[in-house]
Each structure stands twice: as C-alpha cells, then as structure tokens.
Amino acid sequence: MAKIADILAQGQRSVSFEFFPPKTDEAQAMLEQTIVDLEPLHPSYVSVTYGAGGSTRDRTHEVVVGINRDTSMTAMAHLTCAAHTRAQMIEVVTSYRDAGIENLLALAGDPPKDLDLPPGEFSYAIDLVRLIRDVGDFSIGVAAHPEPHPRSPSIQADREHTADKLREADFAITQFFFEARHYFDLVESLQALGVDKPVLPGIMPVQSIAGIKRMTEMQGSEFPAWLSEKLHAVEDDPDAVRAVGIQEATNLCRELLDGGAPGLHFYTLNRSTATREIHSNLGL
Ligand SMILES: Cc1cc2nc3c(=O)[nH]c(=O)nc-3n(C[C@H](O)[C@H](O)[C@H](O)COP(=O)(O)OP(=O)(O)OC[C@H]3O[C@@H](n4cnc5c(N)ncnc54)[C@H](O)[C@@H]3O)c2cc1C
Numbered sequence: 001m002a003k004i005a006d007i008l009a010q011g012q013r014s015v016s017f018e019f020f021p022p023k024t025d026e027a028q029a030m031l032e033q034t035i036v037d038l039e040p041l042h043p044s045y046v047s048v049t050y051g052a053g054g055s056t057r058d059r060t061h062e063v064v065v066g067i068n069r070d071t072s073m074t075a076m077a078h079l080t081c082a083a084h085t086r087a088q089m090i091e092v093v094t095s096y097r098d099a100g101i102e103n104l105l106a107l108a109g110d111p112p113k114d115l116d117l118p119p120g121e122f123s124y125a126i127d128l129v130r131l132i133r134d135v136g137d138f139s140i141g142v143a144a145h146p147e148p149h150p151r152s153p154s155i156q157a158d159r160e161h162t163a164d165k166l167r168e169a170d171f172a173i174t175q176f177f178f179e180a181r182h183y184f185d186l187v188e189s190l191q192a193l194g195v196d197k198p199v200l201p202g203i204m205p206v207q208s209i210a211g212i213k214r215m216t217e218m219q220g221s222e223f224p225a226w227l228s229e230k231l232h233a234v235e236d237d238p239d240a241v242r243a244v245g246i247q248e249a250t251n252l253c254r255e256l257l258d259g260g261a262p263g264l265h266f267y268t269l270n271r272s273t274a275t276r277e278i279h280s281n282l283g284l
Helices: 004-009 025-041 057-070 086-098 125-135 155-168 180-192 209-219 225-232 238-258 273-282
Strands: 014-019 045-048 075-080 103-107 139-144 171-176 199-203 263-267
Touching: 004 139, 004 171, 014 025, 014 199, 025 273, 045 057, 045 103, 057 075, 057 086, 075 086, 075 125, 086 125, 103 125, 125 139, 125 155, 139 155, 155 171, 155 180, 171 209, 171 263, 180 199, 180 238, 199 238, 225 238, 238 263, 238 273
Parallel strands: 014 045, 014 263, 045 075, 075 103, 103 139, 139 171, 171 199, 199 263
Antiparallel strands: none
C-alpha cells in the first residue's frame, strides 16, 4: 500500500480506476472479474464509491480493504459527509485508519431525496477534509467540477471553493466531461488562484446513449451536439455506439495528456472492456 499523494509526487502520469460496491452476488462476481482483468494494467491506484447518506458504508469498506489485502493494487475509499453527524464520520474514518487504509476521497455527496435523511452536521466537503486530517495521517483527494457544480451560483464561486478545498487536500479528481477545454479552464483557474496540486481528469467512455444522457443531466454537464450526432448516427447498433464512445474517449485522453494532465481516472462502472481498450489505444 502507498499514499496516493506520494505516488503522484513521483511525477509519472497516473492511471486509476473507479469501482462501485456491488449489491448482488452477480454484481459481486462481475466486479471480481473486472479486478482480475484490470490488475495487469498496474493502475497507480483504484477507488471505490460510497452511497451518499451512508447506504454502502459497510460494502465500500469491505471492497476497499479486500482490494488492499488481496491484490497488488492500492485502493482509496470515497466518503460523503452529507446527512452524517460528526460522530458518525469520525467512526467511519477511524475504521479506515484502524484497517490500515491510507487514502480517502472526501466528498459532499447528494443523498437521494426520497430517503428523507436528516441534513447532518456538514455543509461542504472541505469540512470532511478537515475532520479526516484530525483523525489520521491520510492522503486526501477531493472532487473538482470542470463544468461548475450545479449548486454553484457562478463558475468563479465554484472555482474559488474548489481552490479553498484543494489547498487543504492533496489532489483532486474531476467529474467527467467531454470537451478538454473544460478541464484546462479548471486547471488554469486554480493556478490563477495559487493552487497547483494535481487535478486528475475523470474519463467516462460512453457505453449507451440513454445511460450517458441520464448521467450528464444528473450532474448538469454538457452533452455536446457533435458527440450526440455521432452516437445517434449508429443508435440502432449497441456495439457501434460503444465503439464511438471508446474512440471519442481515446481522443479526449490524448488531448488531455498532450496538454499536460498529470494522469487519467477512469469511471469503469465495474466493467473492464472500455477501459482496457482505451488503455491499449493510448499505449500507456
Ligand atoms: C471524482 C468524483 C467522485 C465522486 N464519488 C462520489 C461517491 O462516491 N458518492 C457520492 O455520493 N457522490 C460522489 N461524487 C459526486 C459528489 O458527491 C457530488 O458532485 C456532490 O454534489 C458535490 O460534491 P463535492 O465534494 O464537490 O462538494 P463540495 O465541495 O461541498 O461542493 C458542493 C457545492 O457547494 C459549493 N461550495 C463549497 N464550499 C462552499 C462554501 N464555503 N460556501 C458556499 N458554497 C460552497 C461548491 O461550489 C459546490 O457548488 C463524486 C464526484 C466526483 C467528481
């Protein structure tokens, strides 16, 4: 195991994979196979999401501890603070510390409204970064939003909040996006605010038109017309849709790396094919 901040400080471009904790035996088997398929790519680290409000608290813990124990990979746990009390959050962070986990991604989270959870004691992810620093010696990542977060009143306000948060954390991973200019604009804005910690672009290869539309609407980001047209031109052929998704994600990764991005973070959705193809296309 290692601290992600130390891995990033070595200066090589990082490649990381994101998983989510499975809910069923079938989904568990799929994740296990994906881990077997992706481990030979020697990712710099992998990460495991956390259900906002705490719905996957134990499962996220199990998957992260299992990857660190049973594979050669370093796993980071995501943690969201919305709808949690300080006491609950201290308990969760302490349980990771006691299990020897050194890397946490500190997030606000958006608990589903139908769960009707109490608001909790945290307003923003930066409060969780501070709590984690108090509990242990962790390497801490945070989220960054190339297209501003939907709750932000303005792009400048969002950039300033992200800069404040990143000053106290070690690195950021971005929400996914389809135009490299959004990422470069974020990085330039943070640098203008005096923050030059690593910002790793999040890559989401399109695997289905309906799926990507749902996700872009949820996070309030742009689904560019040129990409929509290319995908709709082959919409009756799911394999062709995936091929377009992989080609466009490869192009985006090239542009990001050529422009100086310090690494790539792949949203795998617990599948390995698209990630392996892009990895191979890039000759990483
Ligand atoms: C890489 C990545 C991984 C993710 N993993 C998960 C996951 O595992 N589980 C999950 O539920 N969600 C996850 N998310 C989604 C994330 O929880 C949501 O996008 C959430 O709405 C925002 O989280 P944040 O940590 O960026 O919030 P924050 O940093 O708290 O920001 C939220 C909003 O508040 C604003 N803000 C921040 N500080 C202030 C302030 N002081 N005053 C006023 N406004 C402020 C920000 O500009 C922004 O609009 C992930 C997102 C990313 C990019």
